[in-house]
Amino acid sequence: MRKIKIFDTTLRDGEQSPGASLNVEEKLVIARQLERLGVDIIEAGFPISSTGDFEGVKLIAESLDGPTICGLARAKKEDIEAAGKALEKASSSRIHVFIATSDLHMDKKLKMSRDDVLAMAVASVEQARQFTDDVEFSPEDASRSDMDFMCKVIEAAVNAGATTINIPDTVGYAMPGEIGDRVRYVKEKVPAANDIVLSIHCHNDLGVAVANSLSAMQAGCDQIECTINGIGERAGNTSLEEIVMALNMRQDVYDVETGINTRELWSTSRLVSNLTGIEVQRNKAIVGENAFAHEAGIHQHGVISDRRTYEIMSAKEVGWHGTQLVIGKHSGVHAIEKVLERRGYDLNRDQLHEVRARVKDAADREKTIEEEDVVAFANEVLNELTSEEQVVSLEEFSVMTGNGFTASATIKLNINGEEVIGTGTGVGPVDASAHALQQILSAQFGGELELSDYGLKAITGGTNALAHANIQFKDQAENRFRGDAVDKDVILASVHAMIKGANRALNHRIRHANTPQDKGGSPGQDTESKPQKTAK
Ligand code: KIV
Ligand code: ZN
Numbered sequence: 263m264r265k266i267k268i269f270d271t272t273l274r275d276g277e278q279s280p281g282a283s284l285n286v287e288e289k290l291v292i293a294r295q296l297e298r299l300g301v302d303i304i305e306a307g308f309p310i311s312s313t314g315d316f317e318g319v320k321l322i323a324e325s326l327d328g329p330t331i332c333g334l335a336r337a338k339k340e341d342i343e344a345a346g347k348a349l350e351k352a353s354s355s356r357i358h359v360f361i362a363t364s365d366l367h368m369d370k371k372l373k374m375s376r377d378d379v380l381a382m383a384v385a386s387v388e389q390a391r392q393f394t395d396d397v398e399f400s401p402e403d404a405s406r407s408d409m410d411f412m413c414k415v416i417e418a419a420v421n422a423g424a425t426t427i428n429i430p431d432t433v434g435y436a437m438p439g440e441i442g443d444r445v446r447y448v449k450e451k452v453p454a455a456n457d458i459v460l461s462i463h464c465h466n467d468l469g470v471a472v473a474n475s476l477s478a479m480q481a482g483c484d485q486i487e488c489t490i491n492g493i494g495e496r497a498g499n500t501s502l503e504e505i506v507m508a509l510n511m512r513q514d515v516y517d518v519e520t521g522i523n524t525r526e527l528w529s530t531s532r533l534v535s536n537l538t539g540i541e542v543q544r545n546k547a548i549v550g551e552n553a554f555a556h557e558a559g560i561h562q563h564g565v566i567s568d569r570r571t572y573e574i575m576s577a578k579e580v581g582w583h584g585t586q587l588v589i590g591k592h593s594g595v596h597a598i599e600k601v602l603e604r605r606g607y608d609l610n611r612d613q614l615h616e617v618r619a620r621v622k623d624a625a626d627r628e629k630t631i632e633e634e635d636v637v638a639f640a641n642e643v644l645n646e647l648t649s650e651e652q653v654v655s656l657e658e659f660s661v662m663t664g665n666g667f668t669a670s671a672t673i674k675l676n677i678n679g680e681e682v683i684g685t686g687t688g689v690g691p692v693d694a695s696a697h698a699l700q701q702i703l704s705a706q707f708g709g710e711l712e713l714s715d716y717g718l719k720a721i722t723g724g725t726n727a728l729a730h731a732n733i734q735f736k737d738q739a740e741n742r743f744r745g746d747a748v749d750k751d752v753i754l755a756s757v758h759a760m761i762k763g764a765n766r767a768l769n770h771r772i773r774h775a776n777t778p779q780d781k782g783g784s785p786g787q788d789t790e791s792k793p794q795k796t797a798k
Pocket of ligand 1: 400402431463
């Protein structure tokens with residue numbers, strides 16, 4: 263059967279989702295789960311864009327020996343060098359080079375002529391080949407590019423040594439028929455393209471990324487680029503679980519196979535959601551909370567007599583497991599490891615012991631511990647600040663709130679050994695605490711830190727549920743800093759999350775006080791603009 267390669271870009275395009283950002287440890291945890299899932303290629307990051315991306319690609323390249331590890335690079339010398347360096351230790355590496363070929367991008371963004379773009383594409387593929395034999399080339403904004411010019415660039419890239427040519431629908435503009443026609447056109451006009459792997463990369467701005475990828479695959483693409491839960495720039499990318507299950511369930515139509523172990527889909531989805539903080543919508547195909555739920559009586563009746571009446575696949579096939587493992591204060595590290603393993607976490611001994619300590623502490627306070635709680639503790643541990651990063655810690659905190667009463671908060675922090683007090687009022691206790699914290703931070707360090715995002719979730723049901731707070735600060739240069747914390751007290755969880763975010767912001771400021779800014783930029787940005795990466 264024809265084999266379709268699954269190229270996962272959760273850690274690169276997915277991580278460009280607004281609000282998503284992962285530290286190096288979290289990236290490695292996800293990469294290991296992607297390996298278990300059976301993806302062929304992991305695009306682990308964009309090494310030139312930030313130190314975090316460089317380190318993430320490097321660590322994943324050194325640690326995994328199953329899938330090919332890929333790093334993204336613009337068609338620029340320094341980008342390709344950074345990617346080559348980050349991938350040095352990979353057992354199988356790929357450099358993915360891109361440059362835009364649409365008139366709009368060339369005129370307005372790159373300010374380059376067609377000839378210059380063609381020359382840069384060739385030079386960059388040749389340069390990338392000096393680092394690895396596996397080079398992918400993408401004509402960015404392909405779906406809005408002049409077909410013949412795009413084919414000319416593709417032909418030149420193949421002749422320069424590209425082994426995969428990817429056709430990106432960068433802005434999610436194409437329709438399924440058009441993208442299929444474009445792929446067929448390339449195969450006809452560029453005979454050499456039949457000797458290399460053709461790939462498809464779709465965005466979901468019009469909600470047809472999966473349909474477009476299927477159409478391109480039928481037209482001859484043997485590689486599909488996608489992300490877990492479909493996360494990615496703007497409306498996201500082709501969703502891995504959807505495309506894989508479509509190919510899997512409808513072999514009668516497509517007659518192809520992938521190397522994906524579908525039973526790992528659900529845990530991978532939840533892992534990525536937990537670590538990025540991006541929730542999976544309830545009615546999301548394959549992995550949404552409601553994907554296998556039946557509300558209507560007629561449906562329930564049908565499913566009870568034969569599941570196939572209203573279900574085309576079984577929940578088991580995608581790895582849903584209905585039963586929760588029971589955890590109590592006497593549960594040992596082994597039980598915790600088991601829970602986390604089936605949720606895709608691969609923690610080291612120290613991290614497991616730390617999770618166990620937090621479970622025991624919560625259970626001692628009469629909290630019934632459920633699987634989701636253990637996962638929340640694992641996220642917290644993975645996301646912990648190192649002792650060097652801990653510039654600010656909480657000494658004391660009090661809050662007054664009530665009905666018909668302005669909430670006020672007082673916070674005492676320890677900043678590098680010095681005690682500082684801040685006060686604030688607000689529409690509620692969390693708002694008041696944020697203002698108290700901001701008062702201290704602006705007085706101490708100058709410049710505003712805006713609380714740009716705040717989320718609070720009860721992890722499990724009941725009034726004694728643990729609360730998971732997730733915040734994001736934004737500084738004046740638009741750098742974003744995430745923080746999250748778990749506590750049985752919602753206000754304390756919020757304050758701890760804000761202090762974590764503040765520590766990250768301050769660390770960033772200290773690191774960058776005397777050093778030049780991180781270089782690079784996200785795809786789709788002006789080549790000279792600053793990266794919009796979230797620092798973590
Ligand atoms: O959407 C896009 O064009 C990209 C490229 C870097 C392939 O992500
Ligand atoms: Zn993309």
